[in-house]
Amino acid sequence: NAGVTQTPKFQVLKTGQSMTLQCAQDMNHEYMSWYRQDPGMGLRLIHYSVGAGITDQGEVPNGYNVSRSTTEDFPLRLLSAAPSQTSVYFCASSPGLLAGGGGYTFGSGTRLTVV
């Protein structure tokens, strides 16, 4: 009964470093998304995927890459970390329309600090 699993929970990076935030779900959900949460801004969509092999940009995609090679995994890559990417990152998944729709399930978040 894992749901959506994000790793790591905390990370400190130096400016210019790269890293990958991992997201895995075991519910066979079609839709997966990455959001970042900043104070007073709510959650903003970075990238999303409607199925394996299909990804698209959200509201704030610059500086991030994603891929979706399997249904279960949706990693988020920071290519060259910047202090402006200090944030809390949430991964979410949802069943597709053919599965009857429904709400999203969120991971517990990754708190990233870039110094």
Add this chain to the structure above:
Amino acid sequence: AQSVTQLDSHVSVSEGTPVLLRCNYSSSYSPSLFWYVQHPNKGLQLLLKYTSAATLVKGINGFEAEFKKSETSFHLTKPSAHMSDAAEYFCVVSKGNTPLVFGKGTRLSVIA
């Protein structure tokens, strides 16, 4: 394009008094609407959702929300606040399973 506006960034109530968190939405289609809650340093939990069935939606922990198409509103209410209700609340809109669009959040404080 879809969007939500949460009309108050911070609401403070006394324990035992009613809670009202206001949300207006904008959508070109019949939307799905959600309220999520986030307790300090925690993840997001779904409180309730509206998906074109009954306009009055009941959620967990005594919360409910009413979809009013004429007013494009989806306000969240609770008859009596508890200390444990202190958290950040997000109003969210989507069309089908398109990505969720979040409001900026309302912080609810409950005073003993």
